[in-house]
Amino acid sequence: MRPTGKLHLGNYVGALQNWVKLQHTYDSFFFVADWHALTTDYDDTSRLADNTLEVVLDFLAAGLDPEKCAIFVQSHVREHAELHLLFSMITPLGWLERVPTYKEQQQQMPNKDLHMYGFLGYPLLQSADILIYRPDFVPVGEDQVAHIELTREVARRFNQFYKLDGKPVFPEPQPLLTPSPKLLGMDKRKMSKSYGNSILLSDEAAVVEEKIKNSVTDRPKLTDKGSPDRCPVGNLHQIFSDRDRLAYITQGCTQATITCVECKALAVQSVNAHLEPIRERRRKLAQNPGKLMEIVRYGAEKAAKTAEGTMVAARAAIGLLQMDAVKNVAAKIPADTALRVPETISSAKNEEEKWDIRVATWLEQVNKVHPLKKDRRGIFITRKGRKVGVHAAGEERDGWNFEFENRPVNVLVLLAEDKNRYLHPYVLPPKFLQNHWKFGESADRWIRKVDGTVVLAIGNDNISIQEYEGDYSALQ
Ligand code: SF4
Numbered sequence: 279m280r281p282t283g284k285l286h287l288g289n290y291v292g293a294l295q296n297w298v299k300l301q302h303t304y305d306s307f308f309f310v311a312d313w314h315a316l317t318t319d320y321d322d323t324s325r326l327a328d329n330t331l332e333v334v335l336d337f338l339a340a341g342l343d344p345e346k347c348a349i350f351v352q353s354h355v356r357e358h359a360e361l362h363l364l365f366s367m368i369t370p371l372g373w374l375e376r377v378p379t380y381k382e383q384q385q386q387m388p389n390k391d392l393h394m395y396g397f398l399g400y401p402l403l404q405s406a407d408i409l410i411y412r413p414d415f416v417p418v419g420e421d422q423v424a425h426i427e428l429t430r431e432v433a434r435r436f437n438q439f440y441k442l443d444g445k446p447v448f449p450e451p452q453p454l455l456t457p458s459p460k461l462l463g464m465d466k467r468k469m470s471k472s473y474g475n476s477i478l479l480s481d482e483a484a485v486v487e488e489k490i491k492n493s494v495t496d497r498p499k500l501t502d503k504g505s506p507d508r509c510p511v512g513n514l515h516q517i518f519s520d521r522d523r524l525a526y527i528t529q530g531c532t533q534a535t536i537t538c539v540e541c542k543a544l545a546v547q548s549v550n551a552h553l554e555p556i557r558e559r560r561r562k563l564a565q566n567p568g569k570l571m572e573i574v575r576y577g578a579e580k581a582a583k584t585a586e587g588t589m590v591a592a593r594a595a596i597g598l599l600q601m602d603a604v605k606n607v608a609a610k611i612p613a614d615t616a617l618r619v620p621e622t623i624s625s626a627k628n629e630e631e632k633w634d635i636r637v638a639t640w641l642e643q644v645n646k647v648h649p650l651k652k653d654r655r656g657i658f659i660t661r662k663g664r665k666v667g668v669h670a671a672g673e674e675r676d677g678w679n680f681e682f683e684n685r686p687v688n689v690l691v692l693l694a695e696d697k698n699r700y701l702h703p704y705v706l707p708p709k710f711l712q713n714h715w716k717f718g719e720s721a722d723r724w725i726r727k728v729d730g731t732v733v734l735a736i737g738n739d740n741i742s743i744q745e746y747e748g749d750y751s752a753l754q
Contacts, residue, residue: 280311281329285336286476287549288469291517292419292458294479298341300417300454306347307411307581310334313352313359317400318383318392331567334574336479339560345697350577352407357585362399362406364592368435369402373428377401405429408451410585415454426453440595447588447595459517462510464493479553480560486553487546490514495538497531504531504538511538511545518548568729583616583700617643617701636670636693640703648753657687660753664688664708673697677726677735687711689752692743694725694732704732704743707752714741 279285285294300306310333315326330351342349352358374380375398384392408416408429416426430450437446462468463475470476477489495511496504506512506528515524523544530536563570594600619639626632644650650658650666658666667687671678671694678694690706704725714734724735725743732747733740 279308279333280314281326281333282315282471283325283329284332284478284480286469286471286478287514288461288463288476289336290340290479291461293417293456294337294340294342296417296456296458297347301342301347304415307350307413307584308337308342308347309350309352309355309407309577309581310337311352311407313403314400317394317397317403318387318390320394320396331570334570335560335563338563338570338573339556340479341556341559344573344577348577348580349573350581351574354574354578355410355581355585357410357582357589358403358406360589361410361585361592362403364596365402365406365409365432365436366399368439369432371398373431374398374401377428378424401425401428402432405432409433409448410588411581412447412449412584412588413451414449416451417454417456419456419458423453423455426451436592436595440592440597442591442595447591459513460507461513461517462508464489464510466494466508466510477549479556481553482557483550483554486549490542490546490549493542495542497534497538500537501534503534506531511542514545514549515541518552519544520548523548571729572727587616617703619695619699619701621699623695623699632672633670636695636701637668639701640668640670640691640693644703644750644753648750650753656682657685660689662754664753666691666753668693670695670701671725677724680723680725682723692725702732702747704746705749705752706743706746710743710746 279289279293297306297308301308310330312326312330315329316323319326334349334351337349338344379401380398383397404425405428408426409432416429418426433446433448433450436448440447463470463473464477465473465475467473467475477486481489490511493510496506496509504512506515506524509531512527512531515527519527527536527541527544531541590600617639619636623632623635626635641650648660650660653659653665656668658668660666665687666689667682667685668691669680669682671680671692673694673696678692680692688708688711690711692704692706694702694704696702714736726733726735726740728735728740731742732744733742
């Protein structure tokens with residue numbers, strides 16, 4: 279979704295409400311498309327960051343769960359831009375010029391100069407946004423199926439030019455049609471922020487009441503018979519009222535046996551009953567901006583794991599010289615090889631068994647690049663004879679607590695398993711250990727997330743170790 283600021287009920291019933299359901303069935307990625315906002319609003323970015331956060335707030339308030347799906351901001355996952363650039367090399371201009379919205383929007387916004395490279399290329403950026411996650415499906419409304427078709431064409435073209443080990447890199451994703459019930463704006467036009475006829479997901483109860491009471495209905499006179507299908511209030515009943523109430527107002531409207539005043543009062547009740555828990559969640563979240571930033575950062579990390587996996591494949595298929603081939607370092611762990619601890623860990627009898635499972639998961643990957651010899655429990659030796667201390671812990675409420683004896687090592691590896699069973703390896707090189715020797719001596723060793731950054735917490739000191747995640751250069 280583009281960062282248009284607070285979302286309205288049209289956005290909610292047309293997409294968001296369905297996403298909340300999908301997150302339980304699919305590995306899902308939902309993001310605020312802030313780069314897309316620049317394709318038309320490049321000349322005024324004063325509200326961009328605030329609007330982005332408002333949309334994130336609405337995502338969360340509506341029920342998207344950061345533990346169940348990835349919720350993030352597009353510009354925080356730079357791989358989207360890299361893939362867009364690569365696609366721009368192989369996409370014929372004609373494909374973009376014939377996208378219907380290209381001409382339509384230029385006509386709709388005559389006062390805006392949209393003869394920009396970014397505006398022409400935005401459907402291709404969308405294709406990159408989609409294909410970077412190599413998805414099976416894209417949840418869209420009927421009107422966006424054409425955009426998915428362009429994405430499928432781009433995937434096909436890339437796969438024709440480039441293959442990885444003889445296989446295509448990208449799938450051709452299918453549209454997953456979102457049931458989007460009709461919802462008129464309060465003036466009977468399409469619900470849209472620019473028309474000023476929308477009810478916001480975050481509107482207070484009294485504001486919702488005011489807007490519904492002032493809406494234009496389908497029965498100018500009390501004696502006129504109307505149709506809930508053609509009335510914004512009727513639409514609200516169709517979405518938010520239970521079956522009995524909907525039957526009551528439908529009968530009353532079509533037979534002119536109820537007044538619009540009564541019908542509106544019932545709609546106010548139904549809409550407010552649905553929105554109250556959403557408003558409550560939003561209020562709580564809005565009070566904690568630090569937590570909000572942590573959530574989008576966490577979402578971007580999750581998304582980047584998959585996105586980087588795709589980029590590794592795409593770069594290799596094209597034949598670009600791989601960074602890893604030069605440095606022989608797995609700097610980041612792509613999703614295909616992401617470290618996921620097997621489910622058996624839940625039935626481990628004690629901490630030692632858990633340690634075995636976590637370390638075995640890690641070694642399986644590391645040994646391919648930097649073989650380690652086991653010395654004794656918790657200590658390994660590199661090819662160059664460096665001593666590597668390996669410790670593992672599962673996520674608790676405050677982070678990860680590492681319990682180990684103080685033994686001299688050259689490199690310290692802290693394996694932090696998160697709540698989704700992904701293992702984050704922090705590889706602290708000799709230089710780091712020399713500078714922070716007191717870490718080894720401290721009895722209380724924690725890794726925590728502070729303001730979205732992973733830190734080593736020793737006494738009152740918080741030392742960032744983010745940059746060492748998955749950086750195996752110390753094991754060469
Ligand atoms: S009775 Fe209800 S649905 Fe019918 S026109 Fe009036 S407000 Fe709309």
